[in-house]
Amino acid sequence: MLKRTKGRFLLTLLVATGLAGTVNNSSVSQRERSFAVSLMKESRNDLLNQAKGLSNNQLNYRSPSSQLSIKKCLLQAAWAEKKLWQTIRSTLKHPANPEKRSTIRFTDEQLIHRTEEGTLTAAGEATFKQANAPWKTVAEALASYKNMRNDHIKYMKTSTEDLRNHVVLTQAGWLDCYQYILILAAQSNRYTRQIEEIMADKNFPGK
Numbered sequence: 001m002l003k004r005t006k007g008r009f010l011l012t013l014l015v016a017t018g019l020a021g022t023v024n025n026s027s028v029s030q031r032e033r034s035f036a037v038s039l040m041k042e043s044r045n046d047l048l049n050q051a052k053g054l055s056n057n058q059l060n061y062r063s064p065s066s067q068l069s070i071k072k073c074l075l076q077a078a079w080a081e082k083k084l085w086q087t088i089r090s091t092l093k094h095p096a097n098p099e100k101r102s103t104i105r106f107t108d109e110q111l112i113h114r115t116e117e118g119t120l121t122a123a124g125e126a127t128f129k130q131a132n133a134p135w136k137t138v139a140e141a142l143a144s145y146k147n148m149r150n151d152h153i154k155y156m157k158t159s160t161e162d163l164r165n166h167v168v169l170t171q172a173g174w175l176d177c178y179q180y181i182l183i184l185a186a187q188s189n190r191y192t193r194q195i196e197e198i199m200a201d202k203n204f205p206g207k
Helices: 002-016 030-053 057-059 071-092 096-104 108-117 138-158 176-201
Strands: 168-169 173-176
Touching: 002 071, 030 071, 030 138, 030 176, 057 071, 057 168, 071 138, 071 176, 096 168, 096 173, 108 176, 168 176, 173 176
Parallel strands: none
Antiparallel strands: 168 173
């Protein structure tokens, strides 16, 4: 419940600061930078806190409704962090293509909402296979996720790359790299929400 309250606050802030309609802007403002950093930090903290102290029984419990386990959610969160960032870096290596900005259909606010609600799934999720995950344990996956997210936060704080004018074609249509970073941050909230739902099941192990 706390995470959802935070999510609503961040989306309200997005609208209040005028960032929800940034489809036609080409540069990342200081307010946009600060907003992205805040979203990245809070979604990281919520996911890590939700996973803290869980037993193997709890991690492996499979929800009857979704057939998801907390272990799979956490492995997918780390996988999505890795794959989304690879797409961002790959896109930034190519020349800017601001002419594609007119084809962007979603505002920043809409993308965050769709990602958190699960109507826009994180890149790489379709190719994720738990048996082939590069981490042997959940602890390894979480450590990798934390290190990656911390590096991505540092990048967002200091980068001078033209995130708005590098536009990439995705399953959601054309998006700029700043929006992709918002998706990267928001996908952690999606997995936190899934974990909350698993833990709310009446048969979820007590320990």
